[in-house]
Amino acid sequence: MTHHRKAAGDRRAEIQRVALSLFTSHGYEATSMREIAEQLDITKAALYYHFDSKEAIVHSLFEERVATINGLIEWAESQPRSPDRSARVAAAWFSLTTDGGLAFARFAIANQTALRDLAPKKGGPFDHVQRISALLSEPDAPPAERLKIRMAMMSVNLAVMSSHDLDLSDSEILAAATETANLISPGFLAAVPTTI
């Protein structure tokens, strides 16, 4: 027998889906709990049953990703610096943004300042760019060199930002990002297959 009622975990996932959509289109600060509740035909108070706060919602949206990247960094730091390690880290970094389409990238772009304020030390998304770029560049690399590595890392963001109003699939956007990353920093994604 199927039930008309939603399973326990579904409501939480629905809230996350709606919140991600609203945060992406209007921004975290401009999105109110009332808006999220209305779009789900539930009350504001119901949100507070599933999440302790508005911040808790946004944290839940990237906590899995944060944990994965922290694991990646931990692994990389236990390995000796080598071209192979760099290739694996770069490939993992890129594949992380493709999981679940480009929804997270779009969310991150629309909420850069909010993410900075909401995830300051916990190892937020922006801290990761710094730490991984350090892993990918030589210890004595000049700042200009580190900048290029970071620009290659963030080519996905550039492609997503630029693709607004253009008739392109996520795969095509990602292909442009991959190509751009390799142009900015030759060999950046040499080891990663271009298939998505």
Added chain:
Amino acid sequence: MTHHRKAAGDRRAEIQRVALSLFTSHGYEATSMREIAEQLDITKAALYYHFDSKEAIVHSLFEERVATINGLIEWAESQPRSPDRSARVAAAWFSLTTDGGLAFARFAIANQTALRDLAPKKGGPFDHVQRISALLSEPDAPPAERLKIRMAMMSVNLAVMSSHDLDLSDSEILAAATETANLISPGFLAAVPTTI
């Protein structure tokens, strides 16, 4: 005789300076009129003497830039499509982001969603990217080609986003952006001198 009192126009400029700083660091939505007033040691009401609304402040921050770009677009549309026209438009676009350092670029990055909502039709900053990229690409160019043009145009944003926490001057960031633009779209800034 010098006066201790500020000249009339100074207060308005001071408000713009503080507002730009706060909007850039915390975002438009997260910045309140009270914060702006406190940082200037004036009252909230005093702000409303100089500006009709919070939106009016943010509009004043880029109205000059908007007018300049509208003029650029108007001029370009009156010219026949040619390599020379493209070179001039691309060069003008880039030099517009250097005026007054990279302050506007940083502001725009921190407030993408707010700018979209606040300047929807008036010819906001994001509308300009679309219209200028149309000028710079062939009329029958596929979306992927237009995307690359836009990515080249927004390489300044990429460089600024990536340079956070890096010991680089605005000139160095801009140099990286210029180089990247030409890598993404060969010859994009061929005609523009690289001196800043």
Added chain:
DNA sequence: GTCTATACCCCGATAGAC
């Protein structure tokens, strides 16, 4: 477990004294 009702605060904005 999920709702209604409400507390409490700070927001942008205005009126009018000085």
Added chain:
DNA sequence: GTCTATCGGGGTATAGAC
């Protein structure tokens, strides 16, 4: 021209009925 005082509303969050 700049202030004090205040308004109406929406914000997040909570208390407690059901």
